[in-house]
Amino acid sequence: MEVDKGKGEAEETRKVAEADRDTVTLKSSDGKLFEVSKEAAARLSTVLAGMIAGGSIDDNGTDLKQIGSEALENVVDYCNKHANSIPSAALISSSISFNTAPFKEPEEWERKFVDRLSHDALFDLVEAANFLGMERLLDVTCHKISEMMKGKSPDQIREVFNIKNDYTKEELEEIRQELAWAFYDD
Amino acid sequence: MGDRWDHIPADAFMEILRRVPSSPRRRLRLVCRHWRSVIDDRTPATQAQPMVLAFVVGHDVPCAYVLDDLTTEHGTSGRELKLPRAALDWGVSMVGTCNGLLCLRRRWEDDFIVVNPVTGEKLAVPPPPEPHGGSQKADAYGFAYHPATGLYKIVHVPWIGEVNVFALGDGAWREVTLPVPIWLRRVPSFGLTNVGGAMYWVATDPHFQSHSVMSLDVKDERVVFVATLPVRIGLTHLSWHLTTDLRGRLVFALCFRETKQGRMLKGIHAKVWILDDGETSKNPPEWVLLCTVVDSGQELPQGIALPHVIHGEHILTTQARAGYEYDRRVSLHACHLSEARTLDGVVRMEGSPSIGMYDACRSLQTFAYVETMEPLALYRGNGCGIGDSEEWDWRFDGGERRWKLMSCSSSSLL
The missing domain is CATH 1.20.1280 (Monooxygenase)
Known part of the structure; x- marks a missing residue:
C-alpha cells in the first residue's frame, strides 16, 4: 500500500499535507502497518471517525492492539473496496434494536468478500468490526454467519462451528418437548 | 473453534x-x-397465543380480520390487518398462514404474495413454471413450514401429476424429484394443510375406492401414505376438509345433511375427527371422532368454519343471516368444546357467542394467526424482493427457465 503520499512535497506545503493527508495508518496487534483512506475509515467506523476528529491518529501507525494483522488487513481491504463501490440504498444505516431495524442486504461484492474467508477469519472480522464500530461490516459478517446456520439441525450447527454439546440426554429431551409444535394453545 | x-x-x-x-x-x-x-x-x-384470522371476501376486495377474544359476544368484524395493495383484488385468495406469515394467491396473475402484516414486509413469488392461468383452483396450493430448519415452501399438488414446490429464498419452482404414485389423484376441495413440517392432502385411486391422506415432508420432499379416511366420501356429503388443530394434529371434517326415515332434515351437520398418532409412534394412527356438530334446523343456516375449524378448545362455526352471496351477512361463532359437547359427542351450534360479524360476505375462511416479527428480507434474494413496490410483473426467462420480477413502471428488473 502507498504510504508516502504527500511526503517529498515542498517544505511549505508539507505541514498542510500532513494535516490533510487523505489516509490514516493503522497498526495491528503484531505491529504490521496498514494504510486506509481517511474518508472511508471515518465513514465506515465510528471509532476511527472519533479518533480522526479528536486528533488521536498517530501518523506512525495508530495502535489497534485488539486486532490481529489478518483481521486488520480484511478491515482495510473492506474499506478500500467500499470506497470504490457505488453507494446504494442498502448502505443507509439506521439504529438497531432487536427485531425492528430493517435488514440491510449485503451487496454482491460484500457477499463475495465474506464468502472467501475461513471460519476463523470471519469470526476475527466480526470482533474487529465490533471493536471499530463498523456497523455495515458487522451486518455483512453477521449475515454470513446466520446464513451458515440456515437450514441446519442443532447437531449440524455444533459440527460446523465446533461447539461442544454440554447438555445431558434428559435436558435435550426436555427442550425438545418444549419445541414440539409451532403453536401452543395453553 | x-x-x-x-x-x-x-x-x-x-x-x-x-x-x-x-x-x-x-x-x-x-x-x-x-x-x-x-x-x-x-x-x-x-x-405467542394464536388467534383466529377471518379472511373475508366481499363485493370486491378481500379483508383479513384478527379475532383474539373467543369468549364474548362481538357485533364487530375484529381488528383488520393491513394487506398490501396488490392483494386487494377480487381474485385474491388465501393459500394459508404459517407462524404469522400470510401466503396469498393472485388468481389473475397466477403468482403469490407472502406478507407479514406486523412488519409490512412482503415477498412476491412467481407463478409455477407452466402457467395455469385462472384454471388452477386455490385449493391446489399450500403454504408449509418446516420447524426444525425454518424452511418455508409453497407446495402445488395438482389433481394429478407432479408435485411442485417453491422454497422461499429460492428463485424458482422445482418439481419434487421423489416419486409420487402416479395413479393417485388429489381429491379437490380438500385443500392442503401443513403441520409439524409436513404438508397433507387427500388422494384417491381412479375408481374412488378409498381416500388416503398423503403427506409431503417439507424438508426432504418425500411423499408418503399417512392414513385412510375414517369414512368413504359419498354423494350425500356436502363438503369435506382436511385441516389441523393448534396442537399439531390432523383434523378431518365432513359436512352432510342428516336424513331420518328417508326424510331430509333441515340444517347441516358436521362430523369432526382428529388423527391420533398415539403416544408412541409405533401404532398406526387412528381417527378419533371429536364431535358431531349439529345445526338445530330451527334457525338460520349454520355450518362449521373452514378450513381452521378447531381452535384450541374452541370449535368455530358460521351462520349466514340474510340474503345470497353479495348481500349476505355472516357471523363467526366460537363454541367451547368441553362445555358444549354432550356425552355422546354432540355439539349444538346455537347459542355460542358471535365473535365476528361480516356484511356483504361472499366467502369467509378461518386461519390461525400469531403476531410475529419473522423477517421476510432473508428470502428477498433471487428476484423475489418487491420492497415497497405495489405493482410488479413477471417475465419468463427461457434460458434460466424461470420467471423474473419486473417493475411495472420502468419495465426493468427489480
Whole structure:
C-alpha cells in the first residue's frame, strides 16, 4: 500500500499535507502497518471517525492492539473496496434494536468478500468490526454467519462451528418437548 | 473453534440471532447451554397465543380480520390487518398462514404474495413454471413450514401429476424429484394443510375406492401414505376438509345433511375427527371422532368454519343471516368444546357467542394467526424482493427457465 503520499512535497506545503493527508495508518496487534483512506475509515467506523476528529491518529501507525494483522488487513481491504463501490440504498444505516431495524442486504461484492474467508477469519472480522464500530461490516459478517446456520439441525450447527454439546440426554429431551409444535394453545 | 463463540461480542451474537427467524431461533436453544441462555435472556419470547384470522371476501376486495377474544359476544368484524395493495383484488385468495406469515394467491396473475402484516414486509413469488392461468383452483396450493430448519415452501399438488414446490429464498419452482404414485389423484376441495413440517392432502385411486391422506415432508420432499379416511366420501356429503388443530394434529371434517326415515332434515351437520398418532409412534394412527356438530334446523343456516375449524378448545362455526352471496351477512361463532359437547359427542351450534360479524360476505375462511416479527428480507434474494413496490410483473426467462420480477413502471428488473 502507498504510504508516502504527500511526503517529498515542498517544505511549505508539507505541514498542510500532513494535516490533510487523505489516509490514516493503522497498526495491528503484531505491529504490521496498514494504510486506509481517511474518508472511508471515518465513514465506515465510528471509532476511527472519533479518533480522526479528536486528533488521536498517530501518523506512525495508530495502535489497534485488539486486532490481529489478518483481521486488520480484511478491515482495510473492506474499506478500500467500499470506497470504490457505488453507494446504494442498502448502505443507509439506521439504529438497531432487536427485531425492528430493517435488514440491510449485503451487496454482491460484500457477499463475495465474506464468502472467501475461513471460519476463523470471519469470526476475527466480526470482533474487529465490533471493536471499530463498523456497523455495515458487522451486518455483512453477521449475515454470513446466520446464513451458515440456515437450514441446519442443532447437531449440524455444533459440527460446523465446533461447539461442544454440554447438555445431558434428559435436558435435550426436555427442550425438545418444549419445541414440539409451532403453536401452543395453553 | 467452539471458544470462538465465547469471545464473540454480545452485540454481534445478537446481530446474528436477529437474522434467524424466530422458530428456528428457538431450536438453536438445543445447541448448548450458552446459546440457550443468550436466546432466553436477550431475544423476545417467540411463542405467542394464536388467534383466529377471518379472511373475508366481499363485493370486491378481500379483508383479513384478527379475532383474539373467543369468549364474548362481538357485533364487530375484529381488528383488520393491513394487506398490501396488490392483494386487494377480487381474485385474491388465501393459500394459508404459517407462524404469522400470510401466503396469498393472485388468481389473475397466477403468482403469490407472502406478507407479514406486523412488519409490512412482503415477498412476491412467481407463478409455477407452466402457467395455469385462472384454471388452477386455490385449493391446489399450500403454504408449509418446516420447524426444525425454518424452511418455508409453497407446495402445488395438482389433481394429478407432479408435485411442485417453491422454497422461499429460492428463485424458482422445482418439481419434487421423489416419486409420487402416479395413479393417485388429489381429491379437490380438500385443500392442503401443513403441520409439524409436513404438508397433507387427500388422494384417491381412479375408481374412488378409498381416500388416503398423503403427506409431503417439507424438508426432504418425500411423499408418503399417512392414513385412510375414517369414512368413504359419498354423494350425500356436502363438503369435506382436511385441516389441523393448534396442537399439531390432523383434523378431518365432513359436512352432510342428516336424513331420518328417508326424510331430509333441515340444517347441516358436521362430523369432526382428529388423527391420533398415539403416544408412541409405533401404532398406526387412528381417527378419533371429536364431535358431531349439529345445526338445530330451527334457525338460520349454520355450518362449521373452514378450513381452521378447531381452535384450541374452541370449535368455530358460521351462520349466514340474510340474503345470497353479495348481500349476505355472516357471523363467526366460537363454541367451547368441553362445555358444549354432550356425552355422546354432540355439539349444538346455537347459542355460542358471535365473535365476528361480516356484511356483504361472499366467502369467509378461518386461519390461525400469531403476531410475529419473522423477517421476510432473508428470502428477498433471487428476484423475489418487491420492497415497497405495489405493482410488479413477471417475465419468463427461457434460458434460466424461470420467471423474473419486473417493475411495472420502468419495465426493468427489480
